[in-house]
Amino acid sequence: MKSFLAALAFAAIAAFCVSSVLDTIQQASSVAYTTSGARVGDPGNNLIGSN
Amino acid sequence: MPSSLSNLRALCAAIALLFTFAHPAAAQLSFKPTAEAVQEDKLLNALKEGDKITGRISIPDSMASSLIQPAGRDWRDFHRSKLPIIGGVAILGMFLLLAIFLMVRGRIRVDHGFSGTKLLRFASFERFTHWLTASCFIVLALSGLNISFGRVLILPLFGAQAFATMSGYAKIAHDYLAFPFMLGLVIMFLIWIKDNIPGKIDWQWIKQGGGILSNGKHPPARRFNAGQKGIFWIVIIGGALMSLSGWFLLFPYLPANVTALQFWTVIHAVIAMLFIAAMLAHIYIGSVGMEGAFDAMGTGEVDLNWAKEHHSLWVEEEQAKGRAASGSDTHAVPAE
Numbered sequence: 001m002k003s004f005l006a007a008l009a010f011a012a013i014a015a016f017c018v019s020s021v022l023d024t025i026q027q028a029s030s031v032a033y034t035t036s037g038a039r040v041g042d043p044g045n046n047l048i049g050s051n
Numbered sequence: 052m053p054s055s056l057s058n059l060r061a062l063c064a065a066i067a068l069l070f071t072f073a074h075p076a077a078a079q080l081s082f083k084p085t086a087e088a089v090q091e092d093k094l095l096n097a098l099k100e101g102d103k104i105t106g107r108i109s110i111p112d113s114m115a116s117s118l119i120q121p122a123g124r125d126w127r128d129f130h131r132s133k134l135p136i137i138g139g140v141a142i143l144g145m146f147l148l149l150a151i152f153l154m155v156r157g158r159i160r161v162d163h164g165f166s167g168t169k170l171l172r173f174a175s176f177e178r179f180t181h182w183l184t185a186s187c188f189i190v191l192a193l194s195g196l197n198i199s200f201g202r203v204l205i206l207p208l209f210g211a212q213a214f215a216t217m218s219g220y221a222k223i224a225h226d227y228l229a230f231p232f233m234l235g236l237v238i239m240f241l242i243w244i245k246d247n248i249p250g251k252i253d254w255q256w257i258k259q260g261g262g263i264l265s266n267g268k269h270p271p272a273r274r275f276n277a278g279q280k281g282i283f284w285i286v287i288i289g290g291a292l293m294s295l296s297g298w299f300l301l302f303p304y305l306p307a308n309v310t311a312l313q314f315w316t317v318i319h320a321v322i323a324m325l326f327i328a329a330m331l332a333h334i335y336i337g338s339v340g341m342e343g344a345f346d347a348m349g350t351g352e353v354d355l356n357w358a359k360e361h362h363s364l365w366v367e368e369e370q371a372k373g374r375a376a377s378g379s380d381t382h383a384v385p386a387e
Contacts, residue, residue: 003175003351007182014234015227033112 103310117309126313134320138199141328149335159263159341161357169352170366170375177242178351184235184286187228192327194221199320229297236290243283246274252364253277262361263336274365282333289326292318 098104098121108116173181197205197218206214255270256277262268270276275283296319299306306312337344343357355376358366369375 001349003178004182004186007179008186010179011183011187011228011231014231015224018230019223019227029112033110035111037109 112304114304114309114312120309122310123313126317129317130320134199134324135203137321138196138324141324142196142331145328145331149332149340153335153339156264158339161343161354162267162269162360163356165343165354166356168355168376170355170358170369171351172347172353172358173351175351178348180235180238180242181348183231184239184290187232187235188330190224190228191232192323192330194225195323196327197221198225199323226301229294229301232290233294236287236294239283240287243275247280247283249277249280253280263341269360269363271363272361272365273368274362276362278336282329285326285329289322289329292322293326296322 098119103120103122104118105116106118198221201214201218205217209217250273252271252273253276256262256272259268259270261276261278262270296315299312299315300319303312306315337348341361343354346357347353355366358375366375370377
C-alpha cells in the first residue's frame with residue numbers, strides 16, 4: 001500500500017514540476033513567432049491567446 | 052505647345068502605368084492567359100498526386116507555408132472512420148474475450164491451496180516503479196480515449212459544459228502525466244530487463260499454453276514466464292512508441308511539416324488502442340483471473356504454493372539463495 005501511495009504522490013508531484021518547468025521555458029505562439037520582420041499581434045481572448 | 056502636349060501625354064501614361072502596377076488585379080491583366088494556364092496546371096497536378104501546395108514564408112513557423120494539403124483529408128478520414136473501428140475491435144474485443152475466458156475457464160486457483168508460507172517476490176522499489184507506471188497509464192489511457200471517443204460516447208451523457216470542463220482537465224493530466232510515465236518506463240526497463248530475456252523454456256511454456264487453459268498443468272518458469280515477458284516487451288516497445296509520438300505531439304514545432312505531425316498522430320492513436328487492449332489482459336490475470344497473483348504487486352510477498360505452481364524454477368533459485376523456505380509442509384493450512 002505504501003509503495004502504491006508513494007507512486008501516486010510521486011506521479012502528481014512530477015507532473016506538477018514538469019508543468020512548472022515547461023511554463024517557464026515555453027512561450028505563447030504570439031511571442032515565439034514574432035520577429036523584427038513579422039509581428040504576430042496580441043491575439044486577445046481567442047484560442048491561441050496567452051491565457 | 053506640341054511639346055507641352057506630348058509632355059502631358061507622357062505624364063498621363065506614367066500615371067496610368069502607376070495605377071496599373073499599384074492595383075494587383077489590374078497588374079495581372081498584363082499576364083498572358085496561356086502562361087497562366089501552364090502554372091495552374093502544375094498546381095492541379097500537385098494536388099492530384101497528394102502533394103501539397105506551399106508558398107514562401109518569412110516568419111519562423113515554417114509549417115505556416117502550407118496552403119493546401121490534400122493528404123489531410125485522408126488523415127481526417129482515418130481518424131473519423133478507421134480508428135474507431137480499430138479501437139472498438141481491440142478494446143471491446145478484448146473485454147469480450149476476457150469475459151468469455153472467465154466464464155469458461157473460471158478463476159485460476161492454487162491447486163494445492165495456500166500454504167501460508169510467504170516469499171518475497173517484488174521489493175518495494177519494484178512495486179513503486181510498477182504502480183508509478185501503471186497509475187499514470189490508467190489516467191493516460193482514459194484521457195486519451197476521451198480525446199478519441201469522448202465526444203461521441205461521453206458528451207451525450209454529461210452534456211456539453213461538463214464534458215468540456217472534464218476534457219480540459221483530462222488534457223492537462225494527459226500532457227503532464229506522460230513525463231512520470233516515461234520515467235517509470237525507463238526505470239522498469241533497467242530493473243527488469245535481465246529477467247525478461249526470452250529463452251528456450253519460454254517456448255515450452257507457450258506450447259503448453261502457460262498452463263492456464265486447463266487445470267493441473269504447470270509448465271516450469273523462472274522469475275517471469277513467457278506471458279509476462281511478452282507483457283514486458285509490449286510495455287517497453289509500445290511505451291517507447293507512445294513516448295516518441297507523444298513527444299512530437301507535445302512539441303508540434305519539432306516535426307518537419309504537417310504531414311509528419313499527422314503520421315505521428317496515427318502512430319500514437321493506433322498503438323494506444325493496441326496497448327490498452329494488451330493491458331486489459333494483464334490487469335485481468337493479475338487480479339480477477341488468477342488467485343494469489345495480485346499479492347505480488349500488492350504486498351510484494353506471494354504464497355509458496357502459488358510460486359511453486361507458476362514459477363517453479365524461480366522458487367528453486369530463491370531456495371538455493373536461502374530467500375525462501377524449503378516448504379516441506381506446503382499443504383493447505385486449515386482455517387482455525
